[in-house]
Amino acid sequence: MHIPTLGRWRAFGSARYRPFQAIAIGQAFTGSFASDALFVPLLLRLGAPPALVILVGSIPVGASVLQAFFPQILRQMGGNLRRLTLILTIAEVRGFVHAAVVTAIAVGAINAPLGIALISATVAIGQTAGVISGSNIGLWTAVVLPEQERRLVGPRMGAMNMALSTLLLLPAGAVLDAGLRTIGLWSYVGFFLVSGLFSILTPLAVARLPHPGRVLVKTGEATAEPLPEPFKRFTMATAIASVGQGLIPYLSLYAIQVLGASAGFAVILSGSASAGALAGSLAAGSFLLGGSSSRVLRTSFVARALAAAVCALAVPGNPGALPLLLIGAVLFSGAGNAGVLASNERLYRLAPPDLRVRCQSYYVASTSAAFALGAVVCAGALALSESVGWPVYTALFVGSGVSRMIAGLRIDVSPSWRSPTAPPPEEP
Numbered sequence: 001m002h003i004p005t006l007g008r009w010r011a012f013g014s015a016r017y018r019p020f021q022a023i024a025i026g027q028a029f030t031g032s033f034a035s036d037a038l039f040v041p042l043l044l045r046l047g048a049p050p051a052l053v054i055l056v057g058s059i060p061v062g063a064s065v066l067q068a069f070f071p072q073i074l075r076q077m078g079g080n081l082r083r084l085t086l087i088l089t090i091a092e093v094r095g096f097v098h099a100a101v102v103t104a105i106a107v108g109a110i111n112a113p114l115g116i117a118l119i120s121a122t123v124a125i126g127q128t129a130g131v132i133s134g135s136n137i138g139l140w141t142a143v144v145l146p147e148q149e150r151r152l153v154g155p156r157m158g159a160m161n162m163a164l165s166t167l168l169l170l171p172a173g174a175v176l177d178a179g180l181r182t183i184g185l186w187s188y189v190g191f192f193l194v195s196g197l198f199s200i201l202t203p204l205a206v207a208r209l210p211h212p213g214r215v216l217v218k219t220g221e222a223t224a225e226p227l228p229e230p231f232k233r234f235t236m237a238t239a240i241a242s243v244g245q246g247l248i249p250y251l252s253l254y255a256i257q258v259l260g261a262s263a264g265f266a267v268i269l270s271g272s273a274s275a276g277a278l279a280g281s282l283a284a285g286s287f288l289l290g291g292s293s294s295r296v297l298r299t300s301f302v303a304r305a306l307a308a309a310v311c312a313l314a315v316p317g318n319p320g321a322l323p324l325l326l327i328g329a330v331l332f333s334g335a336g337n338a339g340v341l342a343s344n345e346r347l348y349r350l351a352p353p354d355l356r357v358r359c360q361s362y363y364v365a366s367t368s369a370a371f372a373l374g375a376v377v378c379a380g381a382l383a384l385s386e387s388v389g390w391p392v393y394t395a396l397f398v399g400s401g402v403s404r405m406i407a408g409l410r411i412d413v414s415p416s417w418r419s420p421t422a423p424p425p426e427e428p
Helices: 004-012 015-033 036-046 050-076 081-093 095-106 112-144 147-182 186-199 201-206 220-224 229-247 251-257 263-287 293-312 321-350 353-388 391-410
Strands: none
Touching: 004 015, 004 147, 015 036, 015 081, 015 095, 015 112, 015 147, 015 186, 015 201, 036 050, 036 095, 036 112, 036 147, 036 186, 036 251, 036 263, 050 081, 050 112, 050 229, 050 251, 050 353, 081 112, 081 186, 081 201, 095 112, 095 186, 112 147, 112 353, 147 186, 147 263, 147 321, 186 201, 229 293, 229 321, 229 353, 229 391, 251 263, 251 321, 263 293, 263 321, 293 321, 293 391, 321 353, 353 391
């Protein structure tokens, strides 16, 4: 029996798309071993308070509001999207910086408070650059590939990334726990070094992408051209959902601080989330080639509200708390990744080609600012949690779920599950 999805994967596996494949691999190592899966338990081990951990992890997404200045920056660089993106991708190898800081702590060259400050700065700067470079790579892909190829490549890059992240993180939890019992902080050094080495693939692969040419936003009177109203309504709905995203505390933080889980379980939690993200990416990526992006997005909001409800049930004293947290992580990431793919697809379907840079900047800036608002509320609430206790976390989960339901109600959806811009169905 002919299965079109397998044919699309074979197409994506061709030599033409090698740079995109390498980017997915490099980003998987960065996302697995140089992001929150490891820095959250590390900062807690060094004595950082939960509110600080939330703020540190939220800065990269919140700081993406700088994308609002992207058109001006691009004009200053003569429309050289290639050079700007290559500069930003250097941040993908931040695992080396993390390894150096933890080594200095392990040998006694610096104390824990200074180590917390340096790790926090690396996360804030490095992951901010990484978020923006990822957005730029998406724009680059839209510029150099025809529409149908873009719909083929983007979702499969995400699925490849999540598949590798799952394979990396699930066994890493047991390895980290065993390492912490025997060699202590040196376990983190090893993971960070592995991240740095493989993450080199990302800037090398970006350098091999087809040249995008000069990418400029219209200047003068043309910049006054209003953004399409359907696009602005879409951005408003996703911004409401982004507030809910910011309200969610790290599930690994909740597991360690409230439920008494180990650092290894926190990593396994991230691995389970990657598995969920993989499932969401595979399902949404295949469907979005010809399906309605707006309906997928609404469904993802509802699923993330359900995930928040599941996590709210993972209270201390519940014997199923940790399994519920694992289920919540899978639901959050599966629906979240499907929602990201649907949002990106919706953005490019609603944005006219000559307004794509402006639309992308407006969208990223709006959703990032909304996320930052939610994250500030989350951090402030967790600062009070020492006196109030776990109900603060439960309230944050509920608040996040409510915001996703509101976003789901506000999003405009197409009349059917099939996209009006889709190509004719493939013959079996």
